[in-house]
Amino acid sequence: MTNDALKILRFFRKKGKGEMEVPPLEKRPRHIAFIMDGNGRWAQKRSLPRSAGHAAGTEALREIIRACDEFKIEVMSIYAFSTENWNRPQEEVNALMKLITKYFLSEIDELHEKGVRIKILGELDRFPGEQKLALQNAMERTKNNQGLKLNIALNYGGRAEIVRAVKSISQKCINGEMKIENIDYDAVSREMYTMGDPDVDLLIRTSGDMRLSNFLLWQTWYAEIIFNPIYWPDYNRQTLIKDLNEYAMRDRRFGRVKTK
Ligand code: IPE
Ligand code: IPE
Ligand code: MG
Numbered sequence: 001m002t003n004d005a006l007k008i009l010r011f012f013r014k015k016g017k018g019e020m021e022v023p024p025l026e027k028r029p030r031h032i033a034f035i036m037d038g039n040g041r042w043a044q045k046r047s048l049p050r051s052a053g054h055a056a057g058t059e060a061l062r063e064i065i066r067a068c069d070e071f072k073i074e075v076m077s078i079y080a081f082s083t084e085n086w087n088r089p090q091e092e093v094n095a096l097m098k099l100i101t102k103y104f105l106s107e108i109d110e111l112h113e114k115g116v117r118i119k120i121l122g123e124l125d126r127f128p129g130e131q132k133l134a135l136q137n138a139m140e141r142t143k144n145n146q147g148l149k150l151n152i153a154l155n156y157g158g159r160a161e162i163v164r165a166v167k168s169i170s171q172k173c174i175n176g177e178m179k180i181e182n183i184d185y186d187a188v189s190r191e192m193y194t195m196g197d198p199d200v201d202l203l204i205r206t207s208g209d210m211r212l213s214n215f216l217l218w219q220t221w222y223a224e225i226i227f228n229p230i231y232w233p234d235y236n237r238q239t240l241i242k243d244l245n246e247y248a249m250r251d252r253r254f255g256r257v258k259t260k
Contacts, residue, residue, distance in 0.1 A: 038231030056233035069203030083157030115147030122156035154156030158217030165191035
């Protein structure tokens with residue numbers, strides 16, 4: 001058996017309690033993005049209102065944030081509310097807003113204690129005053145933390161983010177602060193909400209739907225993608241470890257020829 005085959009087998013070796021091993025640090029992604037999808041269908045399957053699915057989804061989120069912190073993932077980006085989600089029934093939008101605020105108010109102390117840095121990706125202006133304040137406080141309070149970087153995409157759209165970057169760069173050129181010939185990939189990355197973060201290495205979308213739905217279009221340019229068929233409320237530490245193992249086996253070529 002070759003060394004490589006042995007390594008792969010080792011990844012899949014189950015621990016005593018039936019738990020899979022987490023791949024070694026150098027085989028883990030630096031930045032994982034999650035499209036937390038399927039809350040509604042999870043609830044529907046149980047004849048519950050969609051809002052119950054969102055509530056169950058926050059339980060999964062709680063577990064996954066803790067797992068990413070434990071596994072020393074540098075950046076975790078989660079899609080919580082898209083620019084398109086405003087088109088849902090008002091009742092569902094309101095329920096989601098309430099849930100998001102409640103979740104952060106109840107979690108912030110513990111996350112801060114763990115050294116988690118919270119950053120909101122998206123425009124907060126459209127949020128009710130009370131919620132906007134809670135989110136701004138969370139960002140302000142945790143901004144110097146050195147642990148897991150948690151990006152929360154709220155009222156976020158990948159296209160809107162790119163348009164915002166184009167406007168900002170154009171303005172800098174007009175002001176004479178920037179030269180057109182100096183616009184390169186790094187300059188554009190610096191205009192994104194994710195400024196300073198590595199690009200997404202692994203994008204996980206739950207629910208079985210296979211699309212990007214306007215999430216991190218710039219940052220996922222070479223991301224590995226896993227479409228996990230389970231609904232988000234059922235996603236847990238174990239399923240994350242399984243996906244991390246799948247990622248560890250991928251051959252990331254970035255346009256070159258085979259590397260292993
Ligand atoms: C994802 O679950 C959560 C948000 C969009 C906030 P959905 O609400 O999209 O659930 P499905 O896709 O309808 O099952
Ligand atoms: C994407 O899920 C947005 C979030 C998970 C917040 P959607 O359920 O809104 O995406 P579509 O409409 O199925 O593409
Ligand atoms: Mg959905």
